[in-house]
Amino acid sequence: MSSNGFSLAADVISVHGERGDSKAQSRPQKGVVKKYRSLPASSFLLTFAAAEAAVKDANREERFVREGSPHGIQWPLLVSSWAALGVPLLARARVIPQPGATTGIHRWMLLEGEDLSAYLSDAARLRNQLAHRASTSGIALTSEYFSRDGGELKSMTLMLAEGFLQAAQDVSFQVLGRRGDSRLWEWALPERSGTSRMTRKLHRHPAFPLPE
Numbered sequence: 001m002s003s004n005g006f007s008l009a010a011d012v013i014s015v016h017g018e019r020g021d022s023k024a025q026s027r028p029q030k031g032v033v034k035k036y037r038s039l040p041a042s043s044f045l046l047t048f049a050a051a052e053a054a055v056k057d058a059n060r061e062e063r064f065v066r067e068g069s070p071h072g073i074q075w076p077l078l079v080s081s082w083a084a085l086g087v088p089l090l091a092r093a094r095v096i097p098q099p100g101a102t103t104g105i106h107r108w109m110l111l112e113g114e115d116l117s118a119y120l121s122d123a124a125r126l127r128n129q130l131a132h133r134a135s136t137s138g139i140a141l142t143s144e145y146f147s148r149d150g151g152e153l154k155s156m157t158l159m160l161a162e163g164f165l166q167a168a169q170d171v172s173f174q175v176l177g178r179r180g181d182s183r184l185w186e187w188a189l190p191e192r193s194g195t196s197r198m199t200r201k202l203h204r205h206p207a208f209p210l211p212e
Helices: 004-016 034-061 078-084 113-133 158-177
Strands: 090-094 108-112
Touching (some): 004 034, 108 113, 108 158
Antiparallel strands (some): 090 108
């Protein structure tokens, strides 16, 4: 299956890295040009739309529907319902520094079960806020993956958008794999700097190994 929707989101992340006349590995000295500040949110929305379509296709096959319409990635029972089918969903995501972290780097984590449900629930809240108000502020989040202590996220960041791009692909890959649609899967992988690369253990995870 082609992952063109995810590829669009990855392209947006890559463009964000080309702020100015050449590629930048870090924040430009004069700050990010205003028009580039919308790119992380744009990538996040594109990712959500692609994942919603993929998950709905899979849920339709499994008859996870309501009033004839299949549930999408924001369905609260997504993780538990697929676990009942023998498909325990996992996802790799970049999240804000967790308690005990000594740097501000957003590390990669492997989420599953209730942790993954909480992450996807907050992603849905952020998607709805962005779609209706073009902002992530003003809503309380329940997990510690996008913000601390249930606080609000002032703005979508490139690191969080990159993390959601991978997590959404991981979930889509697994649910589509039940019917064989993941055999021709094309991973959408934006260019990553040294600080944004995941560990080799996560990169080559047996559930969804990424290309070298």
